[in-house]
Amino acid sequence: MLRRNKLFSTFKSSSLRNQIVIIIAVIMLVPSVALMYDIFFASKTDEVVFLDKEQRLEALVNSINKDFSKNLQSLSLGTEISSSLLQDEFTQVVNPQIQANLGIRFGLYIPKTEKITVLGFLHNYRNLSQEEEAQREKDIFDNTKPGLVATEMSNTPLFRISGLWNDQVVEYISPVVLNKNVVAVMWVEERLNPFFYQSSFFLKLERYFTLAVLAIVMIGALIVIRNLMTGVNRLKQGLNRMENDIHHLLPEMPGELGQVAQAVNRLAVGLSEKERLEDQLRQSEHLIALGRLATGVAHELRNPIAIIKTLVELMKQEYSQMTGIEEFTRAIEEQIDRQDFEIQELLDFGRPTKVATKECSINDLIKGVLSFSAAMLRKQKVHVKIHLANNLSEILADTEKLKQVFVNIIVNAAEAMPEGGELAITTEERESTIAISFADTGEGIPLNDKSRIFDPFYTTKKTGTGLGLSISYQSVKLHGGTIDVDSELGKGTTFRINLPVLPKIFRQE
Numbered sequence: 230m231l232r233r234n235k236l237f238s239t240f241k242s243s244s245l246r247n248q249i250v251i252i253i254a255v256i257m258l259v260p261s262v263a264l265m266y267d268i269f270f271a272s273k274t275d276e277v278v279f280l281d282k283e284q285r286l287e288a289l290v291n292s293i294n295k296d297f298s299k300n301l302q303s304l305s306l307g308t309e310i311s312s313s314l315l316q317d318e319f320t321q322v323v324n325p326q327i328q329a330n331l332g333i334r335f336g337l338y339i340p341k342t343e344k345i346t347v348l349g350f351l352h353n354y355r356n357l358s359q360e361e362e363a364q365r366e367k368d369i370f371d372n373t374k375p376g377l378v379a380t381e382m383s384n385t386p387l388f389r390i391s392g393l394w395n396d397q398v399v400e401y402i403s404p405v406v407l408n409k410n411v412v413a414v415m416w417v418e419e420r421l422n423p424f425f426y427q428s429s430f431f432l433k434l435e436r437y438f439t440l441a442v443l444a445i446v447m448i449g450a451l452i453v454i455r456n457l458m459t460g461v462n463r464l465k466q467g468l469n470r471m472e473n474d475i476h477h478l479l480p481e482m483p484g485e486l487g488q489v490a491q492a493v494n495r496l497a498v499g500l501s502e503k504e505r506l507e508d509q510l511r512q513s514e515h516l517i518a519l520g521r522l523a524t525g526v527a528h529e530l531r532n533p534i535a536i537i538k539t540l541v542e543l544m545k546q547e548y549s550q551m552t553g554i555e556e557f558t559r560a561i562e563e564q565i566d567r568q569d570f571e572i573q574e575l576l577d578f579g580r581p582t583k584v585a586t587k588e589c590s591i592n593d594l595i596k597g598v599l600s601f602s603a604a605m606l607r608k609q610k611v612h613v614k615i616h617l618a619n620n621l622s623e624i625l626a627d628t629e630k631l632k633q634v635f636v637n638i639i640v641n642a643a644e645a646m647p648e649g650g651e652l653a654i655t656t657e658e659r660e661s662t663i664a665i666s667f668a669d670t671g672e673g674i675p676l677n678d679k680s681r682i683f684d685p686f687y688t689t690k691k692t693g694t695g696l697g698l699s700i701s702y703q704s705v706k707l708h709g710g711t712i713d714v715d716s717e718l719g720k721g722t723t724f725r726i727n728l729p730v731l732p733k734i735f736r737q738e
Contacts, residue, residue, distance in 0.1 A: 279399065283388045286401035286417050289330065290386070294403055294415060297322045301407050312342045315413055323348050334398075336369065337405075338377045338414040345370050351398065351420040376402050377414045384411055390421075397421045464490060471497060538565050586625045591656055591663050591728070592617045594628060598635045599654075610649025611642070611669075618657045622730045630704040634712075637697040638667045638724050645671030645722065661730045668723040674716035682714065 300318050301310060319337040326335070327349045337346040347366055372391055380387045386403040398418045405413040460482050467479035467490070478497060479490040541561050548554045599606075599613065606613060642652050650670040657664050674682065683702040705712045709729050716722040 279388075279390075282399050282419060283401065286333075286399065286419065287386070287388070289326070289333070290401050290403045290415065290417050293322055293326065293335070293417075294405060297415070298405060298407065301405075301412070310407070310412065312339045312344065315339055316344075316346045319346055319413075319415070320348065333417055333419050334369075336373065336416045336418070338370075338373075338381075338416070340381050340411065340414065345373075351418070373400065373402075373416065373418075376400060377416070380404055380414050381411050391418075468493070534565060534569060537561070541565070586627055588623045589626055589628050589631075590621065590623050591631075591665060592621055594631055595635060595654060595656070595665075598632055598639065602636065602639055606639075606643060606652070609643040609646065611646055612649075612651050614651060614653040616653065616655040621656060621658050621663060622661075624663060624728060624730055626708055626728070627704075630707070634701040634704050634726070635667075637701045641697070642667060642669035642671060642722070645669055645673075650721075658730070663728045663730060665726040665728070666723055668721060670721040673718040673720055674714070674722055675718060679714060679716055683712075 297319060300322065301315070304310060304314065304318070316337065316339075319335075323335045330349070332351060333349055334351050335348045339345075345366060347369055376387055376389050376391070380402045381404060384404050384406070386401065388399070388401050390397055390399050398420050400416050400418040402414060402416040404411045405415055463480060463482060467477070470477045471479065471493075478494045481487060482490050541558050544554065545558050595615075595617065599615075639652070646652075646669060652670075653666075653668045655664075655666045655668070683698050702712055705726055705728070711727045713725045714722060715725070
């Protein structure tokens with residue numbers, strides 16, 4: 230019992246390929262063993278039949294050869310016996326045996342003259358003419374000559390089967406020795422029962438056919454196993470890649486494996502969508518909290534900045550006659566304006582203004598942004614390729630907010646290509662949605678940073694507040710759209726924005 234359980238557990242722990250091969254081998258073993266048994270049993274049956282005929286024909290030939298040799302001994306008396314005498318004596322000895330052995334043919338071959346004498350018929354036959362008899366003897370001689378010559382040369386008896394597959398005879402050939410010389414070769418032959426050799430022939434055909442079927446089944450099974458294992462390996466490789474990247478879907482495959490792949494892909498898409506929604510929820514909660522914090526901080530900073538700005542104005546009036554005062558006040562004003570801009574960014578992030586919507590064309594907005602960004606792009610050696618779809622539907626949107634989104638993305642793309650590069654801007658309309666993409670050939674975004682680029686205050690630059698993309702994300706969401714990013718290190722980054730033709734504008738009071 231323990232040994233059987235061990236074998237069963239070993240079978241279960243083996244690979245799928247090995248399990249299928251073992252099962253097919255066991256299935257193929259049964260007909261193979263049956264076929265081998267049939268071949269062995271049939272060969273033994275044939276041996277018994279042929280052994281019985283050999284013994285009977287041997288006894289008949291030995292009896293005739295004994296009488297024939299005895300008569301020749303008495304006639305020779307030291308002189309050479311002629312071929313006609315050999316034929317006459319053979320006929321005299323054999324004739325009494327013909328009636329007692331119907332269906333058996335007797336023959337004598339004289340090597341010296343290469344002539345034969347044939348007595349008896351293998352089956353009932355009509356009387357033959359001289360020409361037919363001569364042709365019959367010629368056919369018999371052609372058929373038996375190889376065995377006759379072999380017996381003469383070896384001086385040993387020979388038992389063999391000759392004839393066609395549908396007309397076979399068994400022959401027993403024996404040399405006639407006189408004074409230690411082979412003077413003739415006699416043989417007797419009997420026709421095999423037609424049922425026997427036809428049955429034997431069809432049994433052989435059946436075996437060959439069975440072997441061919443087994444071979445075809447084995448080859449087909451191996452092909453099926455190969456195709457199955459190829460599909461399973463593709464499935465395993467796809468699952469391994471999916472383990473590292475849930476967005477990597479399994480390849481299409483035929484049959485049941487294809488259905489499994491489709492089910493896994495649907496599950497992966499569902500999980501990916503769930504993760505995306507959870508990330509959006511976390512980000513929204515994060516943005517709300519940071520927005521409240523940023524608004525409070527901005528208010529606290531703006532008050533002292535306003536006081537400083539007022540004092541600078543007073544200084545310019547009170548000390549206008551003082552040499553060098555203008556240089557100092559101008560420097561202070563520049564820093565105040567810079568801080569005021571950053572405070573305004575904090576306020577825009579923390580408390581988005583109401584969306585002032587109007588009908589506009591996305592293509593016109595992009596062209597407008599490029600018109601005042603052209604100088605910066607030329608300085609950065611950035612070549613812009615524009616692919617704007619014709620006849621895009623106009624949308625209701627806050628043009629200033631969308632322009633700011635486009636400017637942020639274009640500026641980031643230019644900064645990602647310090648040695649210059651290419652920026653491709655594409656628009657198209659599909660399913661009541663305007664799709665806009667910005668694809669650069671810059672450095673790309675590391676995988677760890679890609680999931681955080683829309684987080685507020687997150688930046689990889691040496692300067693900047695890290696609010697540009699976060700505000701862009703908020704602006705797109707206010708228009709009921711989506712913004713996504715694909716990036717590969719060393720190859721570039723693509724931002725994709727989708728805006729509904731009839732947007733759901735989220736207004737904040």
